Amino acid sequence: MKISLVGLSGCGKTSVYSVAFAAKSPEDTKGLSPTILYETRRHPFLGLQVGIFDFGGQEQFRKEYMEKPEIFRGTDILIPIVDLHDPSNFKQAKDYFIDLLDLYRKNNEKPKIFLFLHKYDTENYQKELLDTNVKNAKDLFLDLFKDYDFDFMLTSIYEQDKLAKVFRDVLISQYAELKDHVEKAEKQLDEIKAKVIIADISGNVIVHNVQGVSSGLTLRGDLRDFINACNTVRENIFMSDSARFSGRDADGKEIELHIFKYIISVLVMKSGDLNRDSQDKLNMLLNDMKLFADLIISAHTD
Numbered sequence: 001m002k003i004s005l006v007g008l009s010g011c012g013k014t015s016v017y018s019v020a021f022a023a024k025s026p027e028d029t030k031g032l033s034p035t036i037l038y039e040t041r042r043h044p045f046l047g048l049q050v051g052i053f054d055f056g057g058q059e060q061f062r063k064e065y066m067e068k069p070e071i072f073r074g075t076d077i078l079i080p081i082v083d084l085h086d087p088s089n090f091k092q093a094k095d096y097f098i099d100l101l102d103l104y105r106k107n108n109e110k111p112k113i114f115l116f117l118h119k120y121d122t123e124n125y126q127k128e129l130l131d132t133n134v135k136n137a138k139d140l141f142l143d144l145f146k147d148y149d150f151d152f153m154l155t156s157i158y159e160q161d162k163l164a165k166v167f168r169d170v171l172i173s174q175y176a177e178l179k180d181h182v183e184k185a186e187k188q189l190d191e192i193k194a195k196v197i198i199a200d201i202s203g204n205v206i207v208h209n210v211q212g213v214s215s216g217l218t219l220r221g222d223l224r225d226f227i228n229a230c231n232t233v234r235e236n237i238f239m240s241d242s243a244r245f246s247g248r249d250a251d252g253k254e255i256e257l258h259i260f261k262y263i264i265s266v267l268v269m270k271s272g273d274l275n276r277d278s279q280d281k282l283n284m285l286l287n288d289m290k291l292f293a294d295l296i297i298s299a300h301t302d
């Protein structure tokens with residue numbers, strides 16, 4: 001799967017990548033230098049290799065790669081990013097996006113488009129201006145993509161969890177039925193009296209009900225290591241596609257890890273036995289995640 005991030009210089013493309021995929025904090029992005037030409041990065045998600053192309057927005061680089069349309073070829077998802085703190089450049093951003101759409105037309109391609117109205121925060125910016133800019137940006141940009149499979153969102157690196165969810169939804173938009181399962185799981189988690197984290201085997205968090213276990217999409221290191229180790233045991237010792245692992249300490253604290261179809265992991269942490277209602281709901285969730293894993297596998301083999 002190929003994702004292309006485009007937008008004028010300084011609109012926040014590399015920051016968005018760093019915070020959502022590379023476990024960077026929003027503060028870390030303040031020292032980023034402009035991207036030269038373009039940078040590509042690979043990120044495994046639900047067993048798929050996602051290629052993320054971050055196109056430098058400085059004029060000289062835009063000129064250079066716009067003359068080589070093949071660089072954009074094969075984009076499944078195009079993410080144009082607009083800097084809401086920089087309304088004086090809206091028009092220029094729009095012209096750039098129009099040129100890009102022309103280029104895709106010439107390539108005979110029609111990527112799915114998610115427009116990010118970005119820097120939707122008041123970090124060094126006035127609230128009143130921000131609201132006006134959102135309105136103007138919507139007027140200017142939304143009808144640009146009306147012939148496409150299109151959606152837009154208000155994003156900010158200062159809302160890291162929300163940004164991770166936006167990317168999760170962008171990534172699963174490639175799979176027809178997964179979104180319903182994720183939404184259902186989100187509701188189920190609210191009602192289970194245990195800490196539950198659903199992640200893929202590479203440590204991308206899909207849904208969770210615990211604060212502070214992830215940085216963007218990336219699960220905390222210790223838990224990621226645990227999943228990794230169990231996954232190795234599953235593969236090399238059990239030699240099965242699914243497995244269950246559990247541990248318990250003397251005070252009755254428990255941890256349980258379910259791996260489904262070598263792709264999805266469900267980590268459950270409890271401080272004692274669950275009540276019957278929660279246990280029933282947890283069982284339902286586990287069943288649903290098994291199905292979810294099946295769907296992913298069948299989507300891959302299609």
Ligand SMILES: Nc1nc2c(ncn2[C@@H]2O[C@H](COP(=O)(O)OP(=O)(O)OP(=O)(O)O)[C@@H](O)[C@H]2O)c(=O)[nH]1
Nearest residue numbers: 009010011012013014015034035056057119156157
């Ligand atoms: N307030 C705010 N600042 C942001 C946000 N995202 C990025 N920035 C800041 O914007 C500046 C530029 O970010 P970059 O990610 O380097 O911009 P870029 O789009 O990659 O720029 P080029 O590589 O030149 O195309 C950095 O100082 C970031 O800290 C955001 O959501 N809110």
Ligand SMILES: [Mg+2]
Nearest residue numbers: 013014034035
């Ligand atoms: Mg950059």
